[in-house]
Amino acid sequence: MTVTDRIALDPFGADIPAETARLRALGPIVPVELPGGIPAWAPTGYDTLKELILDPRVSKDPRKHWKLWPEVAQRPSWGWILGWVGVVNMLSTYGDDHARLRKLVAPSFTHRRTEAMRARVEAITAELLDALAAAGAEGEVVDLRQGLAHPLPMQVICELFGVPDELREDTSRLVAAIMDTSDPSPEHAAFVQQQIGAVLGGLIAHKRERPGDDMTTELIRVRDEDGDRLSDEELLYTLLLVIGAGFETTVNLIGNAVVALLTHPEQRAAVRDGKTGWDAVVDETLRVHPSIASLPLRFAVSDLTVGGVTVAAGDAIITTYAAAGLDPAHYGPDADAFDAARGADDHLAFGIGVHRCIGAPLARMEALTALPALFDRFPGLRLAVGADELRQVPSFIAFGWQEVPVRLHG
Numbered sequence: 001m002t003v004t005d006r007i008a009l010d011p012f013g014a015d016i017p018a019e020t021a022r023l024r025a026l027g028p029i030v031p032v033e034l035p036g037g038i039p040a041w042a043p044t045g046y047d048t049l050k051e052l053i054l055d056p057r058v059s060k061d062p063r064k065h066w067k068l069w070p071e072v073a074q075r076p077s078w079g080w081i082l083g084w085v086g087v088v089n090m091l092s093t094y095g096d097d098h099a100r101l102r103k104l105v106a107p108s109f110t111h112r113r114t115e116a117m118r119a120r121v122e123a124i125t126a127e128l129l130d131a132l133a134a135a136g137a138e139g140e141v142v143d144l145r146q147g148l149a150h151p152l153p154m155q156v157i158c159e160l161f162g163v164p165d166e167l168r169e170d171t172s173r174l175v176a177a178i179m180d181t182s183d184p185s186p187e188h189a190a191f192v193q194q195q196i197g198a199v200l201g202g203l204i205a206h207k208r209e210r211p212g213d214d215m216t217t218e219l220i221r222v223r224d225e226d227g228d229r230l231s232d233e234e235l236l237y238t239l240l241l242v243i244g245a246g247f248e249t250t251v252n253l254i255g256n257a258v259v260a261l262l263t264h265p266e267q268r269a270a271v272r273d274g275k276t277g278w279d280a281v282v283d284e285t286l287r288v289h290p291s292i293a294s295l296p297l298r299f300a301v302s303d304l305t306v307g308g309v310t311v312a313a314g315d316a317i318i319t320t321y322a323a324a325g326l327d328p329a330h331y332g333p334d335a336d337a338f339d340a341a342r343g344a345d346d347h348l349a350f351g352i353g354v355h356r357c358i359g360a361p362l363a364r365m366e367a368l369t370a371l372p373a374l375f376d377r378f379p380g381l382r383l384a385v386g387a388d389e390l391r392q393v394p395s396f397i398a399f400g401w402q403e404v405p406v407r408l409h410g
């Protein structure tokens, strides 16, 4: 196929597995169009994605390596991409800049630092389950996304970063707006840019006035002591990245795992009987239904050939975690089936290489706390609607359920 035959990705992400299979049938890496008509290459399988992510000739810095970067400002329908690649933080930098920005935050998310948060995560989970039990005591339908999957990681990340109560609702709305790729209008993009300044600028102002024992205060201190390590802009966008990535992804991990178990009763029984571990449930969820289905954007620093296709210097590439997880060449002909017993822990859902997720231990610990606690507390838990009535969040990036309506007692 030629690059003129670009396939437009569904901006709503309504059926990502089916779209992934269609693209895979066209080759190992195919030309696609992101919302608003942004051209990019999409790897369609595990090996190709891994090869590209690990290739040092693939950058994440649009300012240095995207040949269309000068055009973004001229094209209003491309403005939405700025929320992803126009914000300067570790996710959109390359080489030394990336190493500098990552070093400021990554040490706070090691396994050891994460363990120190376990007791707090358990306490928040217990409070949320109590509230759910009260709301669903008479057999009412309750939404597990609103009642558990969302508030747990949100509360944890807000405590870590000292986000005051009055900014939490706006923070949640801002991150949902960035994840919503169904509206590439200039108005939506302008709203996001305005809110980044208002909400996270508001957080920085708040913490300057009232410093605390939190990571926002720590980053402000680094900024004030040494502007070469962290500029004002990088401070704002680092907060956006770590707070945003810090809850929205884990919300979908918990929601997706709950739905996977509720729709696979035999595997739920295997977990209950100790035949399958919760770790395996989490990994299988991340493989089949990764919280980030795909992520914009990477850029070829020089011409490179992958899967027999030449990606020219300056071209954009989207990283496709769902395509990798569902690849039959790697996981076998039943790759699209949820089967926690298969023990596939080599998924790429947390990325790989220098940009590998810094929050993976935290996300995993939250899920491994919430899921067993939920299923132990409510052994009769069941979906309140048919699985085919569940709706995906409107995004080709975020991959999760908008609501998870359940009844707590069978």
Ligand code: HEM
Pocket (backbone or CB within 6 Å): 090, 091, 092, 102, 109, 241, 242, 245, 246, 247, 249, 250, 253, 290, 291, 292, 295, 319, 321, 348, 349, 350, 351, 352, 354, 355, 356, 357, 358, 359, 360, 362, 363
């Ligand atoms: C289920 C939960 C999560 C998933 C699936 C996930 C997924 C990912 C993926 C795929 C990447 C790699 C991006 C790339 O290579 O371009 C990444 C990076 C990142 N994640 Fe996560 N993430 C999760 C949870 C978290 C949490 C809880 C935090 C924060 C505490 C976090 C913070 C970050 C940051 C800061 C990066 C950028 C690392 C870099 O560019 O060097 N993530 N995540």
